[in-house]
Amino acid sequence: MSERRVRPRLRPSAEERADAGAAETARPGTIYPGDCVEVMRTWPDASFDACITDPPYNMSRRKGLKWAFSSHVTMDEQWDRFSNDDYFEFTRRWLLEVCRVVRANGNILVFGSFHNIYVIGFVLEHVLGRRVLQQITWFKPNAQPNITGRLPTESTEYIIWACNNTPEHAGKWTFDYARSKEIGGGKQLRNLWQIPCTPRSERRLGSHPSQKPVQLLERIVRLWTKPEDVILDCFLGTGTTAAAATQLGRRWVGIERDAGYIEIARKRLGAGA
Template identity: 40%
Template sequence: MMEKIVSKNIPLYFETEESQLILGDSFEILKKMKSESVDMIFADPPYFLSNDGVTCQAGKMVSVNKGSWDKLSKDGTSVEEKHKFNRKWIRLCKKVLKSNGTIWISGTLHNIYSIGMALEQEGFKIINNITWQKTNPPPNLACRCFTHSTETILWARKNDKKSRHFFNYQKMKEMNGGKQMKDVWTGSLTKPSEKLEGKHPTQKPEYLLERIILASTEKGQVILDPFCGSGTTGVEAVKYGRKFIGIDVSEEYMEISKKRLEKLLNDK
């Protein structure tokens, strides 16, 4: 089994030789993890989109509300609350990240500007600003602005002159047909075949995490996802010989992560 990086007092929801899933509050669990124990962090934190509005999904009008985890209070979330939330979890992630490690954070216009500011305030240096361009975004129902078709992924390292982050330039060039890979990545939303074990409202497609993991980690390194949702980070980490720690407050989503990891290991 992989080394337990979290305090022995924290029970594991699921464990294999390559992965550990932990059910609970990320803030509390991150506090109980060993300092500088992980090589890379991918985080897809709450976007705070749950404002009782509507959107289009599979041709149907549906609520934008994701769940209680997407709100900080019953009355919604203020700018100050959002920024305080982002600074807090980023600060905790910095503690567990190795000096040469990196962090990737995905977001939309609703939270990514706060995250960019929080990263700099908490002692990180942004390496890249990745634009993920979706080829099949949901239509804009209000017809009063342009269709939202992109998300931003910030890649950052500790703002320390001694920090030497890993970047597999040759692999990215190879994956891009022999040309330097640019910071605009184009692809579809998550395929239905990746949601067979259960659905998550903001599930990322596997190809996105594959690229992130191959670009910034080496085999055997430890990857942490503090808001792991349905476990895409874990699936791709284990698939490519990395070790994975996933944390989520929802047992429903933790069960999806568990099923996806079990399926991957059974198919090996």
């Protein structure tokens, strides 16, 4: 068996450095169409208080699997399909830009499943040298059954939380501890959260195969940002982060490559959902 080597690039490339000094300011309340790395490169350093985002998981199969007992089909999306090396490089490039456009000590929260969460954590911690503070496990009590019948039902996703600074200098990050205790019923909130999958009512204006529930994003926005903060979601999808931010009096900026999902996000945000 041939040995595969991952050789992380620890510094920005010449092309990436040449983009430093970009000066187009991101406008809150805007969905920017296009590739997130290209869009972020047009913005100045430290434009955002936080980034909360849900990137492609690299879990799509060449052909989605389905079964007779449910309408569920496994992910089969072109935007979610990479070779392992390409996924690593994609992750390094977009997280490098996120770390540049989020202010020092701003929160970075990234969704993932077992397919990609190790890559996200490795890039944040070892390639970009950020302080990874914790991981939330989202348990979905109504997760879809396992179609193959050869594995336990996949019923968790994860959210990695990093502070945008080196381990030595990270500090003064935003986390509303008092509010987290209220959510925990007077006890310290645990990092295992039971929240059901996205309800149908949130898909009424159009749906996305990996749309997140508003309840989950509201909890994250409430605890990890402050009113008036500007939050970036560079993989906006149908706009769940923006919907939660609006509900809670935060400002947001989104980037999404797919025109169909932008359309759904605009409808949702226009309808206040």
